[in-house]
Amino acid sequence: MNPSHSPIPISALPVKAEVRDFNFHYGAFHALKDITMPLCERKVTALIGPSGCGKSTLLRSFNRMHDLYAGNRYGGEIILHPDQTNLLDPRVDPIEVRMRLSMVFQKPNPFPKSIYENVIYGQRVRGVTKRSLLDDKAEEALRAAALWNEVKHRLHDMAFALSGGQQQRLCIARALATDPEILLFDEPTSALDPIVTASIEELITELKEKVTILIVTHNMQQAARVSDFTAYMYLGELIEFGYTDEIFIKPRDKRTEDYITGRFG
Amino acid sequence: MSEHLSKQFDSELDSIRAHVTRMGGLVEEQLLGALNAFGESNQELSKLIVERDKGVDEMEMAIDTACANIVVRRQPTAIDLRMVMAVSKAVTDLERIGDEAKKIAKTTRKIIERGSGGCLTQILQVRHMGEQTATMLREVLDAFVRLDFAAAASIVRRDKEVDQHFRAVVRQLITYMMEDPRTISTALDVIFIAKSIERVGDHCKNIAEDVIYIAKGRDVRHLGLKGLAREMGAE
Numbered sequence: 197m198n199p200s201h202s203p204i205p206i207s208a209l210p211v212k213a214e215v216r217d218f219n220f221h222y223g224a225f226h227a228l229k230d231i232t233m234p235l236c237e238r239k240v241t242a243l244i245g246p247s248g249c250g251k252s253t254l255l256r257s258f259n260r261m262h263d264l265y266a267g268n269r270y271g272g273e274i275i276l277h278p279d280q281t282n283l284l285d286p287r288v289d290p291i292e293v294r295m296r297l298s299m300v301f302q303k304p305n306p307f308p309k310s311i312y313e314n315v316i317y318g319q320r321v322r323g324v325t326k327r328s329l330l331d332d333k334a335e336e337a338l339r340a341a342a343l344w345n346e347v348k349h350r351l352h353d354m355a356f357a358l359s360g361g362q363q364q365r366l367c368i369a370r371a372l373a374t375d376p377e378i379l380l381f382d383e384p385t386s387a388l389d390p391i392v393t394a395s396i397e398e399l400i401t402e403l404k405e406k407v408t409i410l411i412v413t414h415n416m417q418q419a420a421r422v423s424d425f426t427a428y429m430y431l432g433e434l435i436e437f438g439y440t441d442e443i444f445i446k447p448r449d450k451r452t453e454d455y456i457t458g459r460f461g
Numbered sequence: 462m463s464e465h466l467s468k469q470f471d472s473e474l475d476s477i478r479a480h481v482t483r484m485g486g487l488v489e490e491q492l493l494g495a496l497n498a499f500g501e502s503n504q505e506l507s508k509l510i511v512e513r514d515k516g517v518d519e520m521e522m523a524i525d526t527a528c529a530n531i532v533v534r535r536q537p538t539a540i541d542l543r544m545v546m547a548v549s550k551a552v553t554d555l556e557r558i559g560d561e562a563k564k565i566a567k568t569t570r571k572i573i574e575r576g577s578g579g580c581l582t583q584i585l586q587v588r589h590m591g592e593q594t595a596t597m598l599r600e601v602l603d604a605f606v607r608l609d610f611a612a613a614a615s616i617v618r619r620d621k622e623v624d625q626h627f628r629a630v631v632r633q634l635i636t637y638m639m640e641d642p643r644t645i646s647t648a649l650d651v652i653f654i655a656k657s658i659e660r661v662g663d664h665c666k667n668i669a670e671d672v673i674y675i676a677k678g679r680d681v682r683h684l685g686l687k688g689l690a691r692e693m694g695a696e
């Protein structure tokens with residue numbers, strides 16, 4: 197509990213990444229407009245907003261997923277600190293970017309391989325072959341994803357044999373195994389039951405000891421529970437960004453207030 | 462304020478506000494009744510006030526339960542959250558005002574039964590304090606309904622005056638007690654009553670601060686008058 201009346205100004209906090217004057221077009225469609233916001237280091241930032249406002253588009257820009265399609269255009273910058281790399285710079289290799297930022301999707305999407313192979317996939321891509329290194333990495337990542345005890349005796353079973361919640365934690369383990377600096381979550385619990393959801397939320401809170409997290413969620417209570425900062429987006433614009441407590445108690449913008457209180461705009 | 466997508470949620474919040482208004486009305490009647498019973502040495506009225514205090518307690522509990530239900534079922538945020546939290550604090554203050562009215566009525570009965578020193582019930586300053594706090598209560602209930610934070614801020618400022626009146630009353634009663642020791646028991650009772658009235662002013666101030674919290678999202682308790690002025694000027 198922070199007894200002081202006013203929180204530390206956001207501008208005074210260490211920043212892991214910065215979105216600056218960011219614009220994104222799907223062909224002729226202007227999906228994101230002049231977005232500027234920080235990702236504070238080792239904090240959880242939640243992206244909220246009505247369906248179609250551009251949350252997933254923004255999240256995916258971080259790991260250059262849009263590169264796959266011709267016709268998509270980026271404008272502005274996404275700067276990664278401390279080295280000030282502009283993730284959007286065409287000279288920056290998207291594969292390298294994806295090592296520094298890992299993504300976890302809404303539906304668990306394990307590869308059709310064993311649990312073990314799923315976790316060390318990133319290591320293999322990097323060319324690691326030494327068995328003991330891979331074993332250590334697999335255990336470390338599975339422990340961090342709170343899955344180790346459930347799967348340690350069956351590492352070579354197929355990943356599809358796991359339950360939905362276990363598969364999602366496997367995907368988190370896979371995301372962690374590349375030692376990312378930023379974890380990107382796109383509605384990571386919307387396909388899971390409340391108990392598993394609670395355990396993943398718990399996990400997110402533990403993970404922020406090490407990594408910076410950006411999470412898209414439709415569950416307002418989830419945003420309020422897990423995030424330190426919240427960004428409210430509407431029709432491709434960033435309407436409001438601030439401390440989660442402030443956004444949920446006294447938002448500055450009427451549009452934010454209408455959305456989070458469930459009112460007609 | 463525009464409507465919720467859930468009509469049911471709107472009507473639940475409306476119903477809570479309506480209940481607070483009703484409870485406020487009842488508490489106001491209790492306070493005015495107690496002050497009249499004291500001013501007119503009216504034994505019957507004092508009894509009635511004491512009996513009716515139960516109704517205030519019941520309303521407090523009903524509203525608190527309704528607030529808890531909204532928190533559980535709707536997980537209110539922003540203005541809705543501030544409203545529910547402030548209501549649940551405001552009803553505590555209203556209930557306490559009801560208690561002070563009951564104390565005034567009980568003490569009045571004691572004074573009447575003792576039968577001496579009745580002239581002390583006519584002290585002008587006490588009546589003045591009573592009128593002042595009754596006005597504060599009416600106005601703060603009004604400000605609550607209209608979420609009028611400017612009116613609420615003026616009530617916060619006025620609480621100081623009630624405190625000054627109270628100190629003046631105490632000084633005056635001490636002179637009576639020194640002149641004629643037979644007045645001591647009744648003079649002490651009148652001081653208790655004045656103290657109750659002074660407490661009513663404090664509770665009105667608390668409710669006014671709740672109104673400011675709902676409207677502005679700022680906690681203005683313990684800021685002092687200068688800090689309050691600064692907050693009201695902000696934005």
Ligand SMILES: Nc1ncnc2c1ncn2[C@@H]1O[C@H](COP(=O)(O)OP(=O)(O)OP(=O)(O)O)[C@@H](O)[C@H]1O
Nearest residue numbers: 222225227245246247248249250251252253254414
């Ligand atoms: N591949 C695409 N081509 C063209 N337009 C797209 C494409 N993907 C998304 N869009 C459009 O971009 C806008 C933002 O989509 P996005 O998926 O980022 O929304 P979102 O906020 O994640 O919504 P949801 O909450 O429903 O997941 C929408 O209007 C959508 O129709």
Ligand SMILES: [Mg+2]
Nearest residue numbers: 251252253412
């Ligand atoms: Mg999406």
